[in-house]
Amino acid sequence: MTVISRIETFLVPPRWLFVRIETDSGIVGWGEATCEGRSETVRAAVEQLSELLIGRDALRIEDHWQVMTKGSFYRGGPILASAVSGLDQALWDIAGKHFNTPVHQLLGGHVRDRIRMYGWVGGDEPNEVADQISAQLEVGLTAVKMNASGRMSPVASVAEIDGVIRRVAAARQVLGDHRDVAVDFHGRFSLANAKRVAPLLEPFRPFFLEEPVVPENTHLLREFTSSTTTPVSTGERLYSRQEFLPALQAGIAVAQPDLSHAGGITEVRKIAALAEVYEVQLAPHCPLGPLALAACLQVGFATPNFLIQEQSIGIHYNQGAEVLDYVVDKTPFKFVNGHIERLTGPGLGVEIDEAVVRAADKRGHAWRGPVWRHPDGSFAEW
Missing domain, CATH: 3.30.390.10 (Enolase-like, N-terminal domain)
Structure with a gap:
């Protein structure tokens, strides 16, 4: 024992x-x-x-x-x-x-040899979006995700809507026809705004539209998925199979559980199996550290309906430390033609630099998400 x-x-x-x-x-x-x-x-x-x-x-x-x-x-x-x-x-x-x-061997063995990766890009203006996407392409990625907007009014103005369209158009121009852009609504949109914008984005063929409504309003998802031909994703703020079931029944195409929020490897494997019944692909949420990323990859190598993996290597909001600062060997996380090759080390396949971690813990952190407000002073979704 x-x-x-x-x-x-x-x-x-x-x-x-x-x-x-x-x-x-x-x-x-x-x-x-x-x-x-x-x-x-x-x-x-x-x-x-x-x-x-x-x-x-x-x-x-x-x-x-x-x-x-x-x-x-x-x-x-x-x-x-x-x-x-x-x-x-x-x-x-x-x-x-x-x-x-490797953990994926304990989960039944690998069903793929590599996993496609994507990176997040920000940018409030079309030229900023284009520049950030170019930077992601330079490190070898073939897919990116971008926010649809910043703060969004409950009933959006023409300028707000046109801003979304211009940024996604700029992304498509840089990416061409053979690379992908996912568009994250981030729960910032009302259902009315999401339904209004989604058809306008269809000519740009987004990879998927993410979190069109906040998770507590999953009962509204069916109305949104039926309003667009673009694949719809959600799940970073759903924490169990039971919470995913209504979203699956509502017609999402991509489930995005977070392995650091949704019960770890044990529960996400079960979420993936449930999603497979609904012909839904798995694309775990992971703007986090090396351990969360390694756990996602282990699940991905053993999961038939796995689509793509988010990661935050080099992302601009990692202030004070980088994803790979805490690992001894960075080579397993190397991008090869937009993919990470199958991890072969035991366990999660990543060796943590314990001395660095213990020193970093002494500094600690007190990270908080921002609080946004509308021009009238009321709360706005971030």
């Missing part, structure tokens, strides 16, 4: 929370429990959940997942789900190292 002997957390820049699980056999597993803007709260949840794991067999991953998610009368939500996610990733990392094999 491989007994869990110690659990630690590390709050590291720019905005991440790493989890380290140590066993009595000396095997150490790492995971990422980041919940952007709430990682200190998740840290406390990890500490409380550790009471359920210390002294237990690390290889009983499914049983631990069941107990962590259902062992309290009050369940669910992003804080608990993120804490479970980081611990679950670390347990899978331990299992892979115990059996000296």
Whole structure:
């Protein structure tokens, strides 16, 4: 039996929370429990959940997942789900190292040799969008995602709508016909705005339109998906199969669970299987660190209906640290023709530089998302 002997957390820049699980056999597993803007709260949840794991067999991953998610009368939500996610990733990392094999091998073996990647681009003006996309193409990517807009009025003006169209048009001009751009509504649009804009974007053939409504309004998704021929995606703020089911039934084409929010590898694999029943592709949300990215890739290599993977290597909002600053060997994350080749190392396939992580934890971070307001002073979705 491989007994869990110690659990630690590390709050590291720019905005991440790493989890380290140590066993009595000396095997150490790492995971990422980041919940952007709430990682200190998740840290406390990890500490409380550790009471359920210390002294237990690390290889009983499914049983631990069941107990962590259902062992309290009050369940669910992003804080608990993120804490479970980081611990679950670390347990899978331990299992892979115990059996000296990549996690995807434990999930049934690889169904693909490489995974297509995309990067996020910002830019408030068309020329800024074009410049940022060009930079992503230079590092070898063949797909990008961009925000449709910044702050958006509940009933958009002509200028707001035209701004969306101009930016996406600029993106398509740079990308040509053989590369892809996804457009993220980011929950900033009212249903009326989303329905109004979507047909205007169809000539530019977006890869998908992301999060057209906020997650608490999933009941409105069917009305949106039926209003456009463009594939629709959502899921970065859905945390379980049960929360994904109405979105799948509403006709989304791409499910985007976050492996640091939606119960880790254990639950996302089940979300993927459920999505497959609805002919929905998996494209995990991951603007996070190296452990979250490695966990996503491990799932992707073993999941038939896996489409593409988000990543934030080199992204402009990583202030104070970069994705690869915390890993010993950066080569597994090298882009090759817009893809990352299959990871072959044991566990998650990434070796963490523990000394760097411990030093970064001493600096810590207190990252918070911005609070936006409309011109009249009322709250605006970010």
